[in-house]
Amino acid sequence: MSADNIVTETLMVQADEPMMDTFDLVFLLTAGVMAILYLYKETLFGNNKIVTPQQPISTPLPKPVTPPKKDRDFLKKMRETDKNVILFYGSQTGTAEDYASRLAKEGQQRFGLKTMTIDIEDCNMALLDKFPEDCIAFFLMATYGEGEPTDDAVDFWELITSDSPEFSDGAPIEDKPLSSFRYVVFALGNKTYEHFNAVGRTVDAKLTEFGATRIGERGEGDDDGSLEEDFLGWKEDMWKAVCEIMQVDQSGVEAGGHVAAYKISELDADDSEKVYYGEYNEHALMTNGIRPTYDAKNPYISPIVATRELFNPNLIDRNCIHMELDITGSGIDYETGDHVAVWPMNAEQNVERLLKILGLWEKRDTIITVESIDPSATKKYPFPVPTTYATIFRNYLDIHAPISRQSIATLANFAPTEEGKSKLSNLGSDKEVYRVEVSDAYLSLGELLESISPNGKPLDSVPLDFIIETLPRLQPRYYSISSSSKSTPKTIHITATVLSFNPTTTPHRKVYGLATNYLLQINRKLRNVHHPETLPSYSYSGPRNKYHDEGSNLIKLPIHVRHTNFKLPKNSKTPVVMVGPGTGVAPFRGFVIERTLSKAQGEEVGETILFFGCRRRDEDFLYENEFAELFATLGERGKLITAFSREQAHKVYVQHKLNENSSHLWNLIHNLGGYFYVCGDAKSMARDVNTSLIQIAQSCGGMDEVRATNYVKDLRSKGRYQEDVWS
Structure with missing residues (x-):
C-alpha cells in the first residue's frame, strides 16, 4: 500500500x-x-547510512535483470515461415549446432526442403503431439559428461524422461500421443565415457515409446574417433530416407557448391558505443546499473586475485597453472565439485594470420554487420553485431578448429590456382589424406589457406561469409573447480595443465591449447615472469579495456559456473575414495578441504582416501605441501596414496595402488557403504580404474567377472561411483 x-x-x-x-x-x-x-x-x-570505522562502506548490489521471455512456440514459427523441416539441437561446444546448420542448408539447397534450425531450449517441447503430420523433426543431441544432457537440453531431457510428459496429457504410454510424429536423430558423444551417446539414444527410445516413427537409422558420432566421418557416413543414407518420406527428388543437386548464408555490410563509425568489441550480449553494453544474471549466455568478468605455477619452475616444457577468481558481488554461487567455464580469446598471431591471408588486415578495425540472408532464420545474427573484422576472429570464431572435410571440398571452388584446387579437392575427398594432413596435424584454417596461396598473396577469392558459416563459434572451456565453496564461497580456483605439443604428422610445427595457454600467459604477465618462448600472445585488455588496464596489475576473465552431480555424500561419516592423477586431483582438493572443515566444526568424518599420481615427486606433485597439512588435520581417518610413474624402472600408476590396497578399499565400499570417485583422463586412466575395481570385486568379493561388472555398474546407478572425466 x-x-x-x-x-x-x-x-x-x-x-x-x-x-x-x-x-x-x-x-x-x-x-x-x-x-x-x-x-x-x-x-x-538518499541512502545516507552512518558507518562506524569497524563497518566497511559497501555499495548496494544492483538488482538482477531478467531478460524478456522468448516465444517458445516453434510450431507458430514454422507456420509463419512456411517450414516443413525443423532441426532441434542440444549443444555444449557448438558441434551439434554446426551439424544442424549444415543439414538445414543441405536440405534446402540440394532437395528443396524448407528448413529451420533452433536451439531446443528455445522451444516448448510439450507441443510435440501437435506437430504437423507432413513435417519432419531432426534431433541433434550431444551427451555431456557422464550421460548428462547439455545445458540447453536440460528442460527437454526432463520432459522426455518423465513418466507422464506434458504432451501426453497424463494419458498412458499405450495411447501413443506421438503416433503421427516423424523424426531423425543423430547422437554426438565419446566412446571413452561409460554412457556413450546416452542422451541421443534415450531421446530416440522415448520418442519411439510414445509412438513416434524414426526415419532412417539413428546416427551416432564418436568424438574420440572421427566424429566428422561418422556424420558424413550417416547423412547420405539418411537423406535418401527423408526424401522418400517427403516425396522430393532424391537426386537433388551436387553437394559442394556454396550459396551465401550471410550478408556482410561495412558501416560508418557513427556510434561506437553500440559496437561489440568482444562483448557477448547486449547486457555488456549497458551502463544503467542493472546487474544481469550471469550464466552460459552471459559470462561474468571476474578479477583474477591470485595465480601461480604448480610444476617445478625448472621444467621448461611443462606448466600447470593455479588461478583464483573473485566472484564477489556477481550473484554467482557454486558448490564443491562444480565446473567453471572460461571464455578464451584467440591468439593474436593466429588472428593476424587469418586477416592477412583473407586480405582484411588493412580493414581489421572497420565496423561491419553480419546478417542472415534467410529472413525466416531463427538466428538473425551469428554473433553480436555491429563489430569489426578483427573482433570476429579474436573473440567470436574458433579459428583454431580444424576445418571439416566437407567444407574443404567447397573451399576448393575458391582456390586461386589449379594446383591449390587439386590439393583441396584431394583433402576433401580422401578421408585418410584429410586425417593425416589436417585432423592429426591440427591444421588451422589460416595455415591451410596459406598453403594454397601463391607467394603468400591474400586470397581475395574466398568469401568471408563462407568463413563465418564454416568455422564454429568460439566456445568456453570447462574446468573442474579445485576449491571448496564452504571454505572460499566468493573465490573459484582453477587447476589447469597447459597444452602444447608438436604433432607427429608435422613435427616442425607447435600447436598450443587455446584456453590453457591464455591462462599461462596471463600468469606470466601478472607475475612479471620473462620466458624465452613468447608465443602465443593475447589482447589482454579485452573489449573496451574491461579485462585489463595497462596501468594496473589486475586482469579479469569472463566465466560462468556449470553445476554438476559430482558431489560428496551428504553424510560426512560416509567413507570416500578418490582417484585423481594429474589435474584430475582438482575437484578432490575441494573435497578434502571440505572434509577437513567438517572435522574442524566437530562433525564426525568418515575415512578419506586420495589416490594421486604424477611423473615425479620433485616435478609435478600438485599441492604437495597443502595436502600434507590437510591430511595431517584429518589424522588417522585420512590417507594420501601416491604413484610416481617415472621414479622407478617400471611405471606405477594409480590403478596399481588401488590393487595394492584392495582389501581395505573393498571394506570401505562394500561393507561401509563408501563412495568412489574418479577424475581425469577418460581414455585410459578411467577405464583402467574401472577394470581395477571390477577385479577387486572378484578377488575380495568372491564374484565372477559378470557379477563383479554388474556390481560396479550398480554402484554407478546408485551414485556411489562417480566420474568427472575428459578425453
Whole structure:
C-alpha cells in the first residue's frame, strides 16, 4: 500500500466521525506526513547510512535483470515461415549446432526442403503431439559428461524422461500421443565415457515409446574417433530416407557448391558505443546499473586475485597453472565439485594470420554487420553485431578448429590456382589424406589457406561469409573447480595443465591449447615472469579495456559456473575414495578441504582416501605441501596414496595402488557403504580404474567377472561411483 493511500484512508475515517479538536487534527496530519517521509526516505534523502570505522562502506548490489521471455512456440514459427523441416539441437561446444546448420542448408539447397534450425531450449517441447503430420523433426543431441544432457537440453531431457510428459496429457504410454510424429536423430558423444551417446539414444527410445516413427537409422558420432566421418557416413543414407518420406527428388543437386548464408555490410563509425568489441550480449553494453544474471549466455568478468605455477619452475616444457577468481558481488554461487567455464580469446598471431591471408588486415578495425540472408532464420545474427573484422576472429570464431572435410571440398571452388584446387579437392575427398594432413596435424584454417596461396598473396577469392558459416563459434572451456565453496564461497580456483605439443604428422610445427595457454600467459604477465618462448600472445585488455588496464596489475576473465552431480555424500561419516592423477586431483582438493572443515566444526568424518599420481615427486606433485597439512588435520581417518610413474624402472600408476590396497578399499565400499570417485583422463586412466575395481570385486568379493561388472555398474546407478572425466 502506498503512502498516498495511507493519507486517503485516514481522512476518510475522519469524515465519518464527529468533529475533532485542533490537537487531534495536527497529530493525525503529522503522522501521515511522517509515514510518507518514512516510505520515501531513500528517494528524498538518499541512502545516507552512518558507518562506524569497524563497518566497511559497501555499495548496494544492483538488482538482477531478467531478460524478456522468448516465444517458445516453434510450431507458430514454422507456420509463419512456411517450414516443413525443423532441426532441434542440444549443444555444449557448438558441434551439434554446426551439424544442424549444415543439414538445414543441405536440405534446402540440394532437395528443396524448407528448413529451420533452433536451439531446443528455445522451444516448448510439450507441443510435440501437435506437430504437423507432413513435417519432419531432426534431433541433434550431444551427451555431456557422464550421460548428462547439455545445458540447453536440460528442460527437454526432463520432459522426455518423465513418466507422464506434458504432451501426453497424463494419458498412458499405450495411447501413443506421438503416433503421427516423424523424426531423425543423430547422437554426438565419446566412446571413452561409460554412457556413450546416452542422451541421443534415450531421446530416440522415448520418442519411439510414445509412438513416434524414426526415419532412417539413428546416427551416432564418436568424438574420440572421427566424429566428422561418422556424420558424413550417416547423412547420405539418411537423406535418401527423408526424401522418400517427403516425396522430393532424391537426386537433388551436387553437394559442394556454396550459396551465401550471410550478408556482410561495412558501416560508418557513427556510434561506437553500440559496437561489440568482444562483448557477448547486449547486457555488456549497458551502463544503467542493472546487474544481469550471469550464466552460459552471459559470462561474468571476474578479477583474477591470485595465480601461480604448480610444476617445478625448472621444467621448461611443462606448466600447470593455479588461478583464483573473485566472484564477489556477481550473484554467482557454486558448490564443491562444480565446473567453471572460461571464455578464451584467440591468439593474436593466429588472428593476424587469418586477416592477412583473407586480405582484411588493412580493414581489421572497420565496423561491419553480419546478417542472415534467410529472413525466416531463427538466428538473425551469428554473433553480436555491429563489430569489426578483427573482433570476429579474436573473440567470436574458433579459428583454431580444424576445418571439416566437407567444407574443404567447397573451399576448393575458391582456390586461386589449379594446383591449390587439386590439393583441396584431394583433402576433401580422401578421408585418410584429410586425417593425416589436417585432423592429426591440427591444421588451422589460416595455415591451410596459406598453403594454397601463391607467394603468400591474400586470397581475395574466398568469401568471408563462407568463413563465418564454416568455422564454429568460439566456445568456453570447462574446468573442474579445485576449491571448496564452504571454505572460499566468493573465490573459484582453477587447476589447469597447459597444452602444447608438436604433432607427429608435422613435427616442425607447435600447436598450443587455446584456453590453457591464455591462462599461462596471463600468469606470466601478472607475475612479471620473462620466458624465452613468447608465443602465443593475447589482447589482454579485452573489449573496451574491461579485462585489463595497462596501468594496473589486475586482469579479469569472463566465466560462468556449470553445476554438476559430482558431489560428496551428504553424510560426512560416509567413507570416500578418490582417484585423481594429474589435474584430475582438482575437484578432490575441494573435497578434502571440505572434509577437513567438517572435522574442524566437530562433525564426525568418515575415512578419506586420495589416490594421486604424477611423473615425479620433485616435478609435478600438485599441492604437495597443502595436502600434507590437510591430511595431517584429518589424522588417522585420512590417507594420501601416491604413484610416481617415472621414479622407478617400471611405471606405477594409480590403478596399481588401488590393487595394492584392495582389501581395505573393498571394506570401505562394500561393507561401509563408501563412495568412489574418479577424475581425469577418460581414455585410459578411467577405464583402467574401472577394470581395477571390477577385479577387486572378484578377488575380495568372491564374484565372477559378470557379477563383479554388474556390481560396479550398480554402484554407478546408485551414485556411489562417480566420474568427472575428459578425453
